[in-house]
Every structure is written in structure tokens, then in C-alpha cells.
Amino acid sequence: DAGVTQSPTHLIKTRGQQVTLRCSPKSGHDTVSWYQQALGQGPQFIFQYYEEEERQRGNFPDRFSGHQFPNYSSELNVNALLLGDSALYLCASSLDRLAAYNEQFFGPGTRLTVL
Amino acid sequence: AQSVTQLDSQVPVFEEAPVELRCNYSSSVSVYLFWYVQYPNQGLQLLLKYLSGSTLVESINGFEAEFNKSQTSFHLRKPSVHISDTAEYFCAVHETSGSRLTFGEGTQLTVNP
Numbered sequence: 001d002a003g004v005t006q007s008p009t010h011l012i013k014t015r016g017q018q019v020t021l022r023c024s025p026k027s028g029h030d031t032v033s034w035y036q037q038a039l040g041q042g043p044q045f046i047f048q049y050y051e052e053e054e055r056q057r058g059n060f061p062d063r064f065s066g067h068q069f070p071n072y073s074s075e076l077n078v079n080a081l082l083l084g085d086s087a088l089y090l091c092a093s094s095l096d097r098l099a100a101y102n103e104q105f106f107g108p109g110t111r112l113t114v115l
Numbered sequence: 116a117q118s119v120t121q122l123d124s125q126v127p128v129f130e131e132a133p134v135e136l137r138c139n140y141s142s143s144v145s146v147y148l149f150w151y152v153q154y155p156n157q158g159l160q161l162l163l164k165y166l167s168g169s170t171l172v173e174s175i176n177g178f179e180a181e182f183n184k185s186q187t188s189f190h191l192r193k194p195s196v197h198i199s200d201t202a203e204y205f206c207a208v209h210e211t212s213g214s215r216l217t218f219g220e221g222t223q224l225t226v227n228p
Contacts, residue, residue: 106160
């Protein structure tokens with residue numbers, strides 16, 4: 001049973017460019033959350049997708065956008081990259097069971113470096 | 116809004132010594148509490164969680180944490196650590212009615228021989 005997978009593993013971009021990161025959820029999961037982990041800090045919630053809609057969003061600018069596909073995979077897009085966007089981007093998947101808490105399983109992350 | 120404070124950014128210990136990683140949280144609503152572990156160049160792995168019931172929760176590899184509502188704490192302990200426990204540990208909270216995890220800034224546990 002494959003866990004959460006993310007691609008690419010590493011990525012180097014320059015300021016002002018745009019980037020797309022991809023996530024495939026754990027088999028059977030229908031919800032995807034994205035987190036940004038800057039060096040030396042804890043992960044910060046970007047947004048969550050369920051049924052192809054953004055369900056909840058953290059305190060991130062509109063340069064950060066996402067998408068969820070019918071097969072539940074997801075993309076994170078970041079426009080007009082800034083040096084401060086350099087971070088490990090983590091994807092987490094869960095199964096929405098209308099429970100108060102649905103455990104999130106994390107992927108290995110994509111390391112984005114902005115030069 | 117909720118926040119998590121991990122009181123120690125780095126904790127060095129010798130192998131087989133006990134360890135405590137401290138975590139305090141602030142929230143205006145009920146929360147669930149978690150500890151995650153992150154090994155170098157890997158994602159986060161759930162170590163243990165408190166949802167309800169007994170305030171003392173245990174992991175399969177000897178860690179335990181105790182939820183203290185009056186002190187809004189969820190400290191992680193292990194009576195005897197191994198070299199392989201060297202990793203970054205994150206405390207996190209999840210609103211009982213929300214979708215997001217809020218993490219602390221992490222504690223780097225380094226176990227020396």
C-alpha cells in the first residue's frame with residue numbers, strides 16, 4: 001500500500017518564477033492538506049482540499065493556490081516566487097469520515113530553493 | 116486561534132538517559148494533541164496522540180505523553196533513549212471542529228553514545 005508521494009523531491013527556482021508541486025494521497029484517502037516548513041521551524045498550514053474544493057486556508061497570500069483532481073491527487077502552485085518561499089513543502093492526506101478528527105499522513109516533502 | 120510552544124529548541128542527552136521534551140499550547144477551544152517525529156530528509160511521522168480518555172498516552176517505541184488540561188501542557192517523555200531516537204520532534208494541536216494542524220517550532224533531540 002503506497003503512502004503519500006510527492007514530486008519532485010528537490011526543485012531550484014529563481015525569484016519571480018512560478019512553481020508547481022504535486023502530491024498523490026495515500027490509497028483510499030480523499031483529502032489533501034499542504035504545509036510549508038521553513039528551515040528550523042515547524043510546518044505551517046497552507047490549505048486543505050476536499051471534493052476538489054479548497055475547504056480551509058491558512059495565512060498565506062493569494063500567490064499560493066492549489067487544485068485537487070478527481071482522483072484526489074493535488075497540486076500546489078506558487079506564483080512570483082520570493083526568496084522567503086524557500087522551504088520544505090509537505091503534503092498530508094486523510095480520509096474524511098465526518099469524524100471530529102481524521103488522521104493526516106505526511107509525504108516526504110518537496111524541498112524548494114529560490115535563488 | 117491556537118498556538119504551540121516547545122520550550123526547548125535542542126535537547127542533548129546520553130544514551131540510556133531519560134528525556135522530557137516540553138510542549139505548552141494555547142487555544143480558546145477544545146483541541147486534540149499530537150507528537151510527530153521527523154528524521155533527516157523525511158516527512159513527519161505520528162508518534163502519539165491524545166483525543167480523549169486517559170490523559171496518559173503511549174507509543175509503541177517507549178515514548179509517552181501526558182495531557183495536563185490545567186497547565187495546558189503535553190510533555191513527551193522516555194525513560195531510556197537510544198541513538199536511533201535522534202530526530203526532530205514536533206508538538207501539534209488540532210481543533211476538535213477544524214481541519215488544520217498547528218505545530219510548534221520543534222525540538223531537536225540528539226542522543227550521544
